Amino acid sequence: MNIEYLDYFYKVAMAGSISKVANKYHISQSALSQQISRLEDMLGYKLLERSNKGVELTEKGMIVFKYTDNIIRTYETMIEQLQSDDESAQNIKIEACWSIATYSLPCVIYKVKKKFPKHSYELKVNESNLIEENVLNNICDLGVIYSKPQNQELLYHKIGSDKLVLVSAPDFKIPEEMIFKDLVNYPFILLNNNEHLIGAISEKLKESGRGIEDLKILFNSDSAESIKSSVLNKHGIGFLPYTSIKKDIYNKQLKLINILDFSMEYEMYLIYDKKTKENKFLHEFIKYFKKIAHNSLC
Known part of the structure; x- marks a missing residue:
């Protein structure tokens, strides 16, 4: 009517x-x-x-x-x-670790934007510990990090997982399967912005009586893109988040090297402050984000 x-x-x-x-x-x-x-x-x-x-x-x-x-x-x-x-339309601020923000979350944000078109969204890159601080201090509304938050004041929800994988150029002279200690035989480019990676590599090398200094490290870099570029140009091999290079592997621009005795998987968590329940708009946003994120990651 x-x-x-x-x-x-x-x-x-x-x-x-x-x-x-x-x-x-x-x-x-x-x-x-x-x-x-x-x-x-x-x-x-x-x-x-x-x-x-x-x-x-x-x-x-x-x-x-x-x-x-x-x-x-x-x-x-x-x-x-x-x-x-x-x-009351809000500007929702999200912070995430580099590979998550760059490769995993854009598809989620796209779907969320369709559900809540009146809101605007900011997605920024930061380190896990700083993301936790910023969520607690209301500098950002929520964060997405690797592993559960350290601060017990934060609520969290698992939205997916990722893994670090070893890659080379397709025609780089290296076997497609190897054991971890053989890494010392190849030029290596180290991703410096992943605290989990450096710690895990060091621990694994200790098992064979070696240290990270035994790797033939060409250079360290905070940028996964610079490592990818160097690997593509056959300068060496490197570990990268799978989400950042899965298309390159599918298109055969990069070669995945299977390390038989080493793997590094970690989970992605949405984190947010307990007080978000008091904001009905943010509460509904987070509720929907949790619902769709696992199946919507890029």
Whole structure:
């Protein structure tokens, strides 16, 4: 039912005249009469008796009139709340570890944006410990990190997993399967921005009585892209997050090297402050994010 038909019916019934309402709201009398006639047709009852003196409510018209006021007021309240929601549109700030922000989250944000189009979104790269601090200090609204948060004040939810894999150029002279200690035989480019990687490599090398200094490290880099570029140019081999190079492997631009006695997998967690429940917009956003993230990661 068109709410406008009810609105004009109510105004005409209150004024007792079609012409007065038509003049007041700058609509032709014939157009106003047609709208009321359409309402009568939709309901199946005559609502107004028309005469030269004006209009009067029929018995059915009195019933409709009794409910129309509430219907119109409810509709107006709904519109006010919708407008209020628009005015409350938020800028949601998300921080994530580099590979997650660059390769995993864009597809999730795309889906979230379709669900909550009125909000704007900022996605920034940061280190795990700083992300935790920023979530707690309301510098960002939520974060996505590797492993569970250290701070017990934060809530968390697993959204997926990733792994570090060893890669080389397709024609680089290295077997597709090897054991970990053989890494020392090849030029190596070390991803410096992953604390888990350096620690895990050091621990594994200790098992064979070696240290990280025994690797033929060409250089360290905080940038996974610079390592990927060096590997593609056959300068050496390197560990990279699988999410960052899975397309390159699929397109055979990079070769995946299977280390038989070593693997490094880790989980991705959405983290947020307990106080987010007090913000209904953010609470709904996080609820939906948790629902879709696992199946929406790029």
